[in-house]
Amino acid sequence: MKIAQVSPLFESVPPKAYGGTERVVSYLTEELVRQGHDVTLFASGDSETKARLISSVEQSVRDSALDHSWMGYHLIQMDVLAAMAEEFDIIHFHTDFLQFPTAKYFSTPHVTTLHGRLDLPYLVPLYRHFDSQHLVSISDSQREPLRWANWLATVHHGIPDDLYSFNPDPGDYFLFLGRISPEKRVDRAIEIALRCDRPIFIGAKLNKAEEPYFKEFIKPLLRHPLVTYVGEVGGKDKRELLENAAALLFPIDWPEPFGLVMIESFSCGTPVVAYGHGSVPEIVEDGVTGFIVSNQEEAVRAAMHIDSISRENCRAAFERRFTAPHMAANYLEAYRRLLAT
Amino acid sequence: MKIAQVSPLFESVPPKAYGGTERVVSYLTEELVRQGHDVTLFASGDSETKARLISSVEQSVRDSALDHSWMGYHLIQMDVLAAMAEEFDIIHFHTDFLQFPTAKYFSTPHVTTLHGRLDLPYLVPLYRHFDSQHLVSISDSQREPLRWANWLATVHHGIPDDLYSFNPDPGDYFLFLGRISPEKRVDRAIEIALRCDRPIFIGAKLNKAEEPYFKEFIKPLLRHPLVTYVGEVGGKDKRELLENAAALLFPIDWPEPFGLVMIESFSCGTPVVAYGHGSVPEIVEDGVTGFIVSNQEEAVRAAMHIDSISRENCRAAFERRFTAPHMAANYLEAYRRLLAT
Numbered sequence: 001m002k003i004a005q006v007s008p009l010f011e012s013v014p015p016k017a018y019g020g021t022e023r024v025v026s027y028l029t030e031e032l033v034r035q036g037h038d039v040t041l042f043a044s045g046d047s048e049t050k051a052r053l054i055s056s057v058e059q060s061v062r063d064s065a066l067d068h069s070w071m072g073y074h075l076i077q078m079d080v081l082a083a084m085a086e087e088f089d090i091i092h093f094h095t096d097f098l099q100f101p102t103a104k105y106f107s108t109p110h111v112t113t114l115h116g117r118l119d120l121p122y123l124v125p126l127y128r129h130f131d132s133q134h135l136v137s138i139s140d141s142q143r144e145p146l147r148w149a150n151w152l153a154t155v156h157h158g159i160p161d162d163l164y165s166f167n168p169d170p171g172d173y174f175l176f177l178g179r180i181s182p183e184k185r186v187d188r189a190i191e192i193a194l195r196c197d198r199p200i201f202i203g204a205k206l207n208k209a210e211e212p213y214f215k216e217f218i219k220p221l222l223r224h225p226l227v228t229y230v231g232e233v234g235g236k237d238k239r240e241l242l243e244n245a246a247a248l249l250f251p252i253d254w255p256e257p258f259g260l261v262m263i264e265s266f267s268c269g270t271p272v273v274a275y276g277h278g279s280v281p282e283i284v285e286d287g288v289t290g291f292i293v294s295n296q297e298e299a300v301r302a303a304m305h306i307d308s309i310s311r312e313n314c315r316a317a318f319e320r321r322f323t324a325p326h327m328a329a330n331y332l333e334a335y336r337r338l339l340a341t
Numbered sequence: 342m343k344i345a346q347v348s349p350l351f352e353s354v355p356p357k358a359y360g361g362t363e364r365v366v367s368y369l370t371e372e373l374v375r376q377g378h379d380v381t382l383f384a385s386g387d388s389e390t391k392a393r394l395i396s397s398v399e400q401s402v403r404d405s406a407l408d409h410s411w412m413g414y415h416l417i418q419m420d421v422l423a424a425m426a427e428e429f430d431i432i433h434f435h436t437d438f439l440q441f442p443t444a445k446y447f448s449t450p451h452v453t454t455l456h457g458r459l460d461l462p463y464l465v466p467l468y469r470h471f472d473s474q475h476l477v478s479i480s481d482s483q484r485e486p487l488r489w490a491n492w493l494a495t496v497h498h499g500i501p502d503d504l505y506s507f508n509p510d511p512g513d514y515f516l517f518l519g520r521i522s523p524e525k526r527v528d529r530a531i532e533i534a535l536r537c538d539r540p541i542f543i544g545a546k547l548n549k550a551e552e553p554y555f556k557e558f559i560k561p562l563l564r565h566p567l568v569t570y571v572g573e574v575g576g577k578d579k580r581e582l583l584e585n586a587a588a589l590l591f592p593i594d595w596p597e598p599f600g601l602v603m604i605e606s607f608s609c610g611t612p613v614v615a616y617g618h619g620s621v622p623e624i625v626e627d628g629v630t631g632f633i634v635s636n637q638e639e640a641v642r643a644a645m646h647i648d649s650i651s652r653e654n655c656r657a658a659f660e661r662r663f664t665a666p667h668m669a670a671n672y673l674e675a676y677r678r679l680l681a682t
Contacts, residue, residue, distance in 0.1 A: 073467075075442050076466065076471075080470075101419045105446045122414070123413065125397075130420065
């Protein structure tokens with residue numbers, strides 16, 4: 001199949017550091033190439049891919065509040081794509097809604113995966129208006145605020161099966177991975193670990209906007225001898241932290257659209273203790289790959305009994321549901337369904 | 342002529358307070374209606390116009406760094422316009438570059454007035470790419486960083502001739518009107534007035550982002566008994582300040598794309614002392630409607646001799662060059678030129 005993957009330009013594909021959307025675009029693109037599809041990736045020039053790469057900007061850009069430069073580069077990318085649209089059987093956007101007014105003019109079928117949270121009031125008139133645009137959600141729960149929108153499929157994320165290794169014999173520490181922000185609730189993760197009298201490692205990015213929150217609420221908690229804050233981690237450090245953790249703590253307080261770190265954890269065999277918001281009930285099998293909890297009492301009890309979860313079951317669930325080939329197969333099925341209409 | 346005017350949605354048309362672009366869109370729209378053209382205004386629902394109003398959002402939105410809601414509403418507006426595009430002889434955008442990839446598909450001729458500064462590096466690849474889009478500059482100097490772009494015309498702004506009244510007999514104070522920001526140089530204006538031993542009134546909006554600058558550099562200057570800071574002014578207060586000023590001080594330090602306040606000043610008969618950056622040499626006739634200066638020595642000397650400028654000449658220059666009918670005539674000529682190609 002001749003497929004265009006259209007990435008945001010905020011990070012390279014794959015990203016050098018943080019950047020969930022561009023990372024998933026990379027996994028999908030490389031897997032489709034591996035399966036023999038003719039894939040063109042629209043992404044920043046510092047991207048690396050086995051697909052044909054079309055770049056409208058040399059370096060990835062960032063979403064700057066001070067100017068609209070990011071938008072300028074995205075509009076150029078869209079126009080470059082428009083000129084080539086007829087080359088493809090299908091065009092797959094990962095660029096939110098910026099393409100809607102333009103893509104209507106394409107004769108090539110196209111679909112947009114929404115990677116972000118959808119519970120923002122202004123999205124209601126937007127998706128009501130552009131109701132002919134086909135959408136893919138990354139979890140069923142993500143759709144909730146826009147249940148009535150033009151959904152084609154839910155496709156859970158997948159990661160390469162060899163990205164992490166299964167580790168049957170982990171350390172005794174718990175792990176928090178993500179951003180420092182009120183909705184990620186690293187404070188809850190620390191409390192759970194301390195009440196279990198277990199060490200906790202925190203690998204977390206701190207954005208400038210969250211520095212006041214960090215200083216007031218989180219920094220004081222880091223002094224405890226069982227708590228180790230290692231800042232933002234990637235690559236080998238992240239892999240080792242995940243593979244050797246006794247459990248990943250995911251005590252979120254927001255409607256997480258997917259939560260990539262949960263399936264990364266499973267791929268190491270590491271079970272997950274998660275609050276049941278957003279996508280969590282679709283990702284974690286309660287009692288099988290971890291525990292779904294609704295308060296700190298339950299979370300502490302779950303963490304104390306984490307050894308009752310089989311790490312083999314976690315890896316098996318990953319291989320059955322959350323690999324890149326699995327994601328690609330689901331997208332190909334959605335593409336075919338769209339082409340058949 | 343059947344004309345669509347497409348406004349940004351950041352403020353209503355006209356704006357309730359600050360908002361240069363939406364104010365000019367209003368003046369142009371109402372003047373075209375007055376001349377008997379069939380005008381449709383695309384703007385927020387809280388706009389007031391004698392044209393047909395098409396709104397994709399009830400209230401004007403603001404450019405929020407925290408979400409992309411403003412963009413969502415602009416995209417809906419563009420799509421509503423797209424569905425109606427064939428109704429018009431010409432479509433006139435005031436929405437920067439957001440419409441470029443979509444407007445290419447319109448069969449109706451269209452043109453975009455650029456209202457902002459153009460000396461931003463990312464605009465170079467953007468306007469190189471979208472080189473088939475016809476552009477209007479609001480001063481010749483505004484074009485400087487993008488001289489090679491697809492310019493159709495320069496059209497100076499105009500304001501209704503009865504918005505302000507000519508006052509032959511002003512007070513003895515100088516006036517600064519605008520924003521508090523380093524590039525507007527209210528500090529220079531205060532220095533000029535004090536060195537002339539004249540009172541100065543400062544009517545200026547203070548954005549949150551400029552509060553540190555204000556506190557450190559401007560606030561200490563306001564203590565002088567000759568200095569009166571009146572905050573943001575509009576309506577009657579602004580009119581009275583302008584009509585009764587001995588001179589408007591405009592000691593800018595940036596490439597001002599137009600500078601609406603200068604022609605507002607002329608319309609009262611009030612001369613302007615301005616640094617010669619950006620549009621200033623196109624707007625101020627040195628020695629006739631004020632003085633163009635390049636340093637504080639020259640500015641003080643000019644301000645001391647402001648009585649040598651005839652206020653009748655200022656008003657006459659306004660009536661000859663900067664009224665709304667004059668602006669509308671220039672736009673109509675540009676439209677006709679575009680339709681003839």
